[in-house]
Amino acid sequence: MIKAAVIGASGYIGGELVRLLAMHPEVEISAVTSRRYNGKKIHKVHPNLRKLNLRFTNNYNFDADVIFLAVPHGTSMKIIDDYIGSAKIIDLSADFRVTLNLYEEYYGEHLKPELISDFVYGLPEIHREEIKKAELIANPGCNATAVILALYPFKGEIGEAIVDLKVSSSAGGRRENVASIHPERSNVVRVYKPSHHRHEAEVKQETKVNAQFTVHSVDLIRGLLATIYFKMETNEKELYKRYFRYLKEPFVRIVKEKEGLQKLPDPKYVIGSNFVDIGFTYDEKSQRVILFSALDNLIKGGAGQAVQNMNIVFGLEETLGLNYLPVYPI
Template sequence: MNIGVVGGSGYVGGELLRLLLLREDLNVTVVTSRRFKGEYVFRVHPNLRGLTDLRFTDVDLDNISKRCDIVFTAVPHGSSVKIIPRLLELGLRVIDLSADFRLKDPNAYEKWYGWKHPYPNLLSESVYGLPEIHRSEIAKARLVANPGCMATSVILALAPLIKTEFIDTSRIIVDVKIGSSGAGSSSSIYSHHSERCGVVRPYKPTSHRHIAEIEQELSLILNSNVNVAMTPHAVDLVRGILSTCHLFTLKRIQEIDLWRAYRRFYRDCSFIRLIKDSKGLQKLPDPKYVIGSNYCDIGFEVDERIGRIVVFSAIDNLMKGAAGQAVQNMNIMIGVDEGKGLKIPSIHPI
């Protein structure tokens, strides 16, 4: 199986290559980057030295179509939409890691991204690439829209509880803490070490774009509107996301009700781990223990005093939040074990 990576010079592109180059059943034939055209991949991603002698090329869609069966697009929002229609016309299957095909409502792009979507027909065809919810659709898709990193963490935390009868789906509050790699590899004044180190910096405290994905997917599960308020914070980590979700109950519940809901929903999901332990280092989810892995750790507490459920979700934003999940989607699309090449533990200590 021949694989192409369009936009391979960023952090997500580097993680894709780290995972793909180790697979004996895959052959990475094309890696593109306009900025680094002609340069060895390992000079941009030094961790890949010794694994590949590939050089970055410019984006030549006809050449890609001749040399690839599946293409990952890891380019900025608003760029994928300019190349994916042609890739599909050329007969390729595509996994897109931008936001360009995640939302089903074309009008939502004007609201959340500020531009009119030129291919509304492809929005209805694309499959939202969260395997724990859309596995059967992903298997048949020719275009998979890989979810956003924060959206992945929050949807996986909340999905099992949305259809229960004990939470208020009109009032869900989420606090997200995310590492610096979530902002990508492009630099700004905010990414300088002297400005980034030591921060707990709120940003986009209302109306973050990932809310659109979260509300879309949870509303589909419930078959009714779900409202989510989310505020992210940049924190002094390189990788990792911790989402803390506050839900309010409509009736008295016990912890056993939550265990049943999560175990039932995720009974066939090998990358979901329920973390609620009274012993050991990890009593509740912590991104420290998922770094470099494709796992999503979920835990919870019941606040009986005010009728609240607190759900915690931890992922590596570059793995389950991006490249790892994209490879999981590819595995499903080509009909192999969805965990192939991904069943690796996190790095510890880190």
């Protein structure tokens, strides 16, 4: 059994990690940490995890083969020295995802720049072979995962793209603020980040495309939809061929239908799963390619992708513990 510890398990991503790891047939959870909730049963914070015999701890003297860092951005680089060399590390923060130049452009000063190159960017569909040999993995951001997987087949052929993102409330984490309370958050289509979103850095690094994000918060609890636009002379048949690279990927589904409830990707139909749905259309008149990418931000955009990376690192079946179809209706 693989012994797994989750550092910062009180947040939404941390809770999803615990849920997925608890159902994984090859994992034993050795520690779930939280300074704020030290000593409390885990279901006091995550009610859906009732009957799991786990308590939060602030004791970091634990035995683990893999450590998941589910902490806020900027925290991993402060605590990473406590864990390096003791176990495989999968970091779900943004601290080690991009090069130093990109980090400084989008985030600011980095406290551990010498470690950035030691991390492998944990997007299995692109970096599977590097992940197999990795000791340190930087789990991608949710928005970045959706956009990179849609854009990657065009790498080297386009320079810019416009990205419209609709994101759910859980993407903002479990922070307490007025903007997140129900009377303010419900029924919104709020411009959250009109430009220079931090996840642009990951897209730029992985696809070499200057993807310009505009992010809207919408009335969803989980899930996101990216709509991506750029100019190119092509046709729908050629667009479909570009996505052949994903046909054997266990968690990528190409959605392009002429009938039925779901003709193109919709986050409603991926919730609770590790799938990313990708679709496309082409406007011949304007020579405009339009891509769509939908995923559950807490699973393929977070905890599920982290478990997928763990499976790869330990030589397990990549889908182990993740073979859940989406919840429907929701």
